[in-house]
Amino acid sequence: MRIGILGAGQLGRMLALAGYPLAKTFVFYDMSGSPSAGLGEVIIDREGKYLDDFLSRVDRVTYEFEHLPVEVAEEISRSKPVYPGPRALQVCQNREAEKTLFGDLGIPTPQWRMANSADSLKAAAEELGCPVVAKSNTEGYDGKGQAVLRSPEDAAEAWQSIGHERLMVEKFVDFTREVSLIAVRGIDGEVDFYPMAENVHHEGILRYSIAPAPQLSPALEEKAGGYIRALLNELDYVGVLALELFETADGLVANEMAPRVHNSGHWTMEGAMTSQFENHIRAVAGHPLGNTAARGLSCMVNIIGEHGDIERIMELPYAHLHLYAKAERPGRKLGHVNVLADSYEELKWRVRNVAQFLPGSPEFDCSLTR
Amino acid sequence: MRIGILGAGQLGRMLALAGYPLAKTFVFYDMSGSPSAGLGEVIIDREGKYLDDFLSRVDRVTYEFEHLPVEVAEEISRSKPVYPGPRALQVCQNREAEKTLFGDLGIPTPQWRMANSADSLKAAAEELGCPVVAKSNTEGYDGKGQAVLRSPEDAAEAWQSIGHERLMVEKFVDFTREVSLIAVRGIDGEVDFYPMAENVHHEGILRYSIAPAPQLSPALEEKAGGYIRALLNELDYVGVLALELFETADGLVANEMAPRVHNSGHWTMEGAMTSQFENHIRAVAGHPLGNTAARGLSCMVNIIGEHGDIERIMELPYAHLHLYAKAERPGRKLGHVNVLADSYEELKWRVRNVAQFLPGSPEFDCSLTR
Incomplete structure (x- = not known):
């Protein structure tokens, strides 16, 4: 079986190292560098021209990062099975959708509010009680696109520094x-x-x-x-x-x-x-x-x-x-x-x-x- | 470090799988098929034309099989380090040299004689006492190029069936x-x-x-x-x-x-x-x-x-x-x-x-x- 991996970083590399002993082969589809070089074919495609070519060489598709555009995953899923499915990506790319799903399934989360402006960020901080952490709703990971508010008065500066139009505001968890x-x-x-x-x-x-x-x-x-x-x-x-x-x-x-x-x-x-x-x-x-x-x-x-x-x-x-x-x-x-x-x-x-x-x-x- | 592997069978494949996590890369030099495909570059060279090309792409050379011609290993060792060195190959390709080395180092072996003809094979069988096993001195593995003599009278037939000009004759080990x-x-x-x-x-x-x-x-x-x-x-x-x-x-x-x-x-x-x-x-x-x-x-x-x-x-x-x-x-x-x-x-x-x-x-x- 030929497995296509979207992304060619260390996770894709370790997936391939684990998959060869199961007689799988790997093709990587990469939109940046290629550290997995040597472990399979790497298709470098900065402009999105070779997706069909990639898909013609694989039986199934998986990915090593969750920032893949959901539309791309959906497009792929129309020609080849994609695991995990696009809905998992969609939820993981949107903090509001993720926390809402957690709530629906009875999974405890920090208390949270959404904010669309510096004013609503301030209101959320007051309502939740500081400190709170504000995060861009759809982007950022490893601590990027985030700010901590020690007081509601920090709202204007935090709004400015994050620079996104929709934020999730979470109460600090002790x-x-x-x-x-x-x-x-x-x-x-x-x-x-x-x-x-x-x-x-x-x-x-x-x-x-x-x-x-x-x-x-x-x-x-x-x-x-x-x-x-x-x-x-x-x-x-x-x-x-x-x-x-x-x-x-x-x-x-x-x-x-x-x-x-x-x-x-x-x-x-x-x-x-x-x-x-x-x-x-x-x-x-x-x-x-x-x-x-x-x-x-x-x-x-x-x-x-x-x-x-x-x-x-x-x-x-x-x-x-x-x-x-x-x-x-x-x-x-x-x-x-x-x-x-x-x-x-x-x-x-x-x-x-x-x-x-x-x-x-x-x-x-x-x-x-x- | 780029490691060149002579041979591209399962041993080369498993060497590469173990070497990537140590940040090595691999180039395979193959004289037959290529089951390691996907785990590095494979240079297929049935006529021995691309050895220099292979050597230009690697820092060190190792091999996955001992039937590599010693002259090839020696030629390689003049431009890139080869491990294990050509002498190990030489000894392992020649049963007489191997058993002689074992003897020189005090390592017990079955009793053995060399035979150059059906007559000397018979004489060796008589001297050692049957059953004995006769093996071509320089070729054969996994039981190929061998014959068992239950009695010295089997010598002519065994000589014929093995079809080599120099045999090692070993006494059976209980x-x-x-x-x-x-x-x-x-x-x-x-x-x-x-x-x-x-x-x-x-x-x-x-x-x-x-x-x-x-x-x-x-x-x-x-x-x-x-x-x-x-x-x-x-x-x-x-x-x-x-x-x-x-x-x-x-x-x-x-x-x-x-x-x-x-x-x-x-x-x-x-x-x-x-x-x-x-x-x-x-x-x-x-x-x-x-x-x-x-x-x-x-x-x-x-x-x-x-x-x-x-x-x-x-x-x-x-x-x-x-x-x-x-x-x-x-x-x-x-x-x-x-x-x-x-x-x-x-x-x-x-x-x-x-x-x-x-x-x-x-x-x-x-x-x-x-």
Whole structure:
């Protein structure tokens, strides 16, 4: 089976690496660069001229990023199956639609309002109670297109700085930690969950994911499983879906979802029986899903901006290196290291040992270190 | 770093899959088909016209098969580093040179003689005592170019059927099982061993490898480690080397070695901390070697001739599928399944469960089932 991937970044690269052993072949359709070069044909199409050519070379289509125009996904779906389907994209590209769906399915979210002007932003901040965070409704990720309002008086400046015509305003959530759940749904409706991960962000970028998340109550994990199952079924979803949540004193609060393999699931490459990448390919190709159980404890450490002392990391007997073959640039995801251990105590020290060779790694501040 | 691979079969394919996450790229130089298509550039060169072109695109060269002409390896080594070096190839292509080297290094072998005629074959059979096996000295593998002599009177017919001018004649070894040792040596001389595997052959083709080999005495494992270390150092070897041995009532007897990643090391993909493929690439590229420790117990089950009921195998939560994207043909290696377990008893039943979906799989007859 020939699988077409929209996008040719590290996620597409890792999907292909997981898919070749299942006898799939890959064609990438890329609108920017081509870091997946070498792992299949790459069709570079800055002007959108070669989409038909791409489609003629593939049997099914998936994507590695959720910013794909929904019309493009819909156009493609008229000639080749696209998984996940266009509706998942549509929901994930629109914060209002996403939060509304969460609400409809009984998934708790931060309190939110929409704003169409500096005045309505101010009103929303007053109504919700500051601090609030304002985000452009349809664009921006990794902390871009956002502003924090400490007081309603910040509204005018925030409106100006974001520069979009429709904003979602969310009340700050007082969370103890960030967690995520990766699930996969097959063409036949079969659903499987990975153990949840605890995530550590720094300056809006994921830095560490520990899985299974330490000291997570089974009741909360079951709740989260119910939330993502509702989403998967409602969207008649096929493939891997990621759901980011906040853990609070009152339980879980959903932050956002991503209709694709997710950075907080990279630990599954050595830390689970089947990686999220293989499971996404299995789902898209219509195979039975693979075992999502953890193999011991693991922590994913992102390599951001600079490669650091890779040779020293390669010497560590518990570290698995995954490079994306990208040039160094501040804030850029260049690779990750999966650290394995038999106990959380061991994991903590091993992660710190890896992080010392990665310049600019933030302190490993998580539930294990508090 | 751009790594050139001579050959484009499944071993080259799995080397590339392991090397991309280390930011290597691959160019294959192929003298026959191209099952690695998609995983890098493939230069098909049936007439040997494009070797210079291939060499201009790579920084280092390795190979996936030992039947490469030594002169070609030597020619290449004058322009680009070739690992393992041409001397390893030379020794592995000549049974007399190989067994002589084993003897020189104190590695036990079956008793052997060389024969240049039907008469000298008969004399060798008389001297060694039948049964003996006669093998062409410089060609043949997987049981081809061989004949068994039950009595010296079989010499004329055996000579005729093999049809080579120089044969090695070996006394039959009364072995309890076949085992193998995979080791890796870095450019700096660092050596690491994987746990040994027990191998089950059927009609001259490897069918099962169980690792770590059950009930192997630590003293024997240490002996084998000493043997392969002597070979690696003597050959100033870089990369993965496989040594096949017989376990007998009197200890280990070396059968042959292969200067490459080896089918009896495929279990390392999920069964060890670092796969043999990644370690070969690490060695060739001059990186530190990866951890060779086992992750639990595993058994590699080869998929031979027909794919069987792959979908059923994909449903099994302990089975990892690796397909080579090759067409079915009797006796052909099409892929393998790595089965994981926590106990040998569990492993035995899981392997049998996998094997039932692979038509023509021989009975799983090994030390676990006797």
